Amino acid sequence: MELKEKITGLIITFNEEKNIQEIIDNFSICDEIIVVDSFSSDQTVEIAKQNLKVKVIQHRFEDFTKQRNIALDAATNDWVLFLDGDERIPTDLQKEIIAELNKSDKKEAYYFYRKFYFAGKPIHFSGTQNDKNFRLFRRSKCRYVADKKVHETLIVKGTTGILKNKLLHYSFDNFEQFKKKMLYYGLLKGSELADKGKKYSIITHWSKVAFKFVKTYFLKLGFLDGFDGLKISYLQSLYVNETYRKLKNSK
Structure with a gap:
């Protein structure tokens, strides 16, 4: 066609x-x-x-x-x-x-x-x-x-x-590549939040990290993907952790 x-x-x-x-x-x-x-x-x-x-x-x-x-x-x-x-x-x-x-x-x-x-x-x-x-x-x-x-x-x-x-x-292609990318994305997201004037909160930080894992692994059925689902859930929460770590250090 x-x-x-x-x-x-x-x-x-x-x-x-x-x-x-x-x-x-x-x-x-x-x-x-x-x-x-x-x-x-x-x-x-x-x-x-x-x-x-x-x-x-x-x-x-x-x-x-x-x-x-x-x-x-x-x-x-x-x-x-x-x-x-x-x-x-x-x-x-x-x-x-x-x-x-x-x-x-x-x-x-x-x-x-x-x-x-x-x-x-x-x-x-x-x-x-x-x-x-x-x-x-x-x-x-x-x-x-x-x-x-x-x-x-x-x-x-x-x-x-x-x-x-x-x-x-x-x-x-592999876990380490995925991890590296999530850390980098977290740095960018943290910088974005800092530029917008977002204030760091330790409660927000760790509640969002925990919720991201729960959401990906349980609510989004990551456990059905087996060990890969566990790794993806961990790395998604790592991304959130890096976001708020960057925001904290941007003060």
Whole structure:
């Protein structure tokens, strides 16, 4: 099926040499691809530049939201498909994207549900069962909220839809990689709270850490994922702990 709309593929990168070519291949329906790279020290940029449809912009990393909005501003098409380096579009989802964009009554933005993989194994619970993000949208109607350093939030002026087929999310290869990322995200979130004038409270700190574990492992059925569910629940609570540790030290 031929896509009637022109679309720009967007990705932000840092040291993604193992993923960059595959993710560029996933943008096969796009006539333009923008890579916003925060000065990778590996071969990410060199590999990306070997692809004719790719434009590389290097910008010092400040936070995820700023990098994403830089990518949006660089696109020449109104419709954009925004992917992370660890996400893949299966064939059925690509067909659904084309079919949706060929409709006359399109929405302004579309959520994609994601199928989460940890160390190559599918995770069915632990909060991942409801995981969805905006990945396809009109940039003239959408913008990432400027004051979010992590867990970026897209504001949509108009209607939204949800695609049925899931995006594959190969998030972490191993425990240590997952842990490193959660600690980093916690630092960014803590800085965000400090910038907003949030005051540190030891009661809030530890109650939120405990609740995050309980929520992920019990309320979100993490125990049904076995030992992987336990590890994910621990790391989610570690993220919250690092958030409030950073906030405490920002006083």
